[in-house]
Amino acid sequence: MIVYEMPKESDTALPDLMEPISRKPRLRDVAAAAGVSVATASRVFSNSPNVSPAAVGAVLAASERLNYRLDPIARALRTQVTGTVGMLVPDISNPFFAELIEAVARVLERANLDLLLADSRGSLEREARWLVTLGERKVDGLLVVPSHHHQSLEPLRRASAAVPVVQLDRQVDDLPADFVGVDNIAGLRMVLDHLLDQGVRRVAMISGVFTTSTGRGRLAAFRTMLEQRPALEAGEPLLGDFSVAFGRSAARALVAGGQLPEAAVCGSDIIALGVMAELRTLGLHVPRDVLVTGFDGIPMTELTDPPLTTVRQPFAGIAAEAARLLQLRIGGDDGPPQRSEIVPELVARASSHRESP
């Protein structure tokens, strides 16, 4: 009778057999396979100097063979660097912010940073909550479009104590943090000069109200530029929020107000879209009855009828500058806050062209 004797190693062989299936490899496995210590293996991946070519080769080969990936969480715990930046916007689905997010995503990708996105949906309370969540670790830096030019101050101040913050598009008064946005003065100068070229006299400003820095800034810019152009006159501006709905109601107000201005200067494309849509339902024609201009340069503006004259923000440039500043801060720079206002570009389209008589 033959007794088949199990090989003695079987006890230890079993786990060996299971292993390939179960756990994903850790650095120590790679180190073992390469015949070096974990320290050396680690050095290879954090490409520190002073590792022999031989070791590098062995470790790389082993990690290839085992299909090894460094665990970003473990690394983050030790180094306190996550490779992630948070971005907080008031409304993701607003095409302007969508455009901004896309531009930011591009530059972050190039810098090998991940993007943690949060939407405050215009609520200060939600914004504050997100700032706490994002601020307390987990991101290396924060790109924020503040909801309110003043009430966002405290939450942002606290967040910026924990992590570098760069403000995008809108800024908060007295917050010592970098800011990147558009040059509103330049933008409105272009619009008004363009309208002057069209022979316009009476204009109306339709824009966002005082709660955001862009609302304030564009209104102030409008007034300043208006003063410098005596040929132009304007009634009281119509102020609301940066929404299609407000644009519509502003258009109704304009029409109800009796004498129509020759041109409606809108503080954003979204507003202008609302204005144009409502004017149409009221039986008025753009540009025959009134000219309309927007601000921001969202892609939709070239698809309306008529195509909308607008001030195009250089999204890519803004995003690049914001990312540059943020990386500087992450790198430890703590000079005084930078404010960078990028000059936009006028895109004149049919909505502001007087038709030949």
Next chain:
Amino acid sequence: MIVYEMPKESDTALPDLMEPISRKPRLRDVAAAAGVSVATASRVFSNSPNVSPAAVGAVLAASERLNYRLDPIARALRTQVTGTVGMLVPDISNPFFAELIEAVARVLERANLDLLLADSRGSLEREARWLVTLGERKVDGLLVVPSHHHQSLEPLRRASAAVPVVQLDRQVDDLPADFVGVDNIAGLRMVLDHLLDQGVRRVAMISGVFTTSTGRGRLAAFRTMLEQRPALEAGEPLLGDFSVAFGRSAARALVAGGQLPEAAVCGSDIIALGVMAELRTLGLHVPRDVLVTGFDGIPMTELTDPPLTTVRQPFAGIAAEAARLLQLRIGGDDGPPQRSEIVPELVARASSHRESP
């Protein structure tokens, strides 16, 4: 002569003095302040049972006093749960995806999950890279809108080995993963029936090509529904990608092709927007000369002239269902893949209404 003798403790006192300023508190500090062990303190925060009310109180009080926050990275390392889900889309700035992202952000926020956003910009290679990055730790689950109905298979398969994956809007053939999207058949049925109501006979389909499941699905749905409605006839569909530019060129092709169809059925709103804009520049009028319908229900559709008839996707419902499935999977469920096609809703507007003669 008096020699001032430094107190002996000075060596140790120095660090003590610095401490309050510098480091943020860790769990062990809270535990010490509360007079319990870190183990107990930890139990308080991971609200495990079997902690005495006294201990809970002490720990909470101490953590309040020290303004303590748990470090999510450390917790993630230990528990292998990050509280983050990744979302990968082909184009953030496309309003359809922006809308989808916004809806997803809403439901994730309710579930206390963070959103790590990535944009493949239509590139399969970039998509594959992101899937690796996102898949290898760092997120608990993945919501993906695949770029290609087939070529996205391998990268997605690999990613879904590492982490639960739910497909959104588009799906990949033979990928064993959940899917949530719109019911294309229902959508096109509504469109065609609506057009029939308008007395339309000859229609043209303008849609995305075979590379995406939505392109394939909508074309197939169109053909099926067409067969079932002998009253309708259609030429060869015009296929391209889901872009404004393609919509424009399709419109030109339509016009150049001689006899115009009575209605252009577009596979997406974006395409329809392009079609309408180009028809206008060609001097044709919608809906007088040709009816146009879109698909998706992006907000822009009610701002065009004329407002665009479309098939509105229930973004909130889709996002909610996707999040529900993903959380199930994260919770460990591994039943067979679910496919959930949500029925959309027709929004009939002026672009598809024959004007009274």
Next chain:
DNA sequence: ACGGTTCGTGTAACCGATTCCACAAAACCG
């Protein structure tokens, strides 16, 4: 040939939590 650098490496502490295990005190039970 010899002290001083430089180089490459390994050992072990550490990042900040969670959780297994052991153990004492308290509660329960007949």
Next chain:
DNA sequence: CGGTTTTGTGGAATCGGTTACACGAACCGT
């Protein structure tokens, strides 16, 4: 009231890397 279960707690290992420090070998100039 002794024995068993339950409850609350702490010590210590662990998650998976990075890095300060120590140390021997190779290299340097004189």
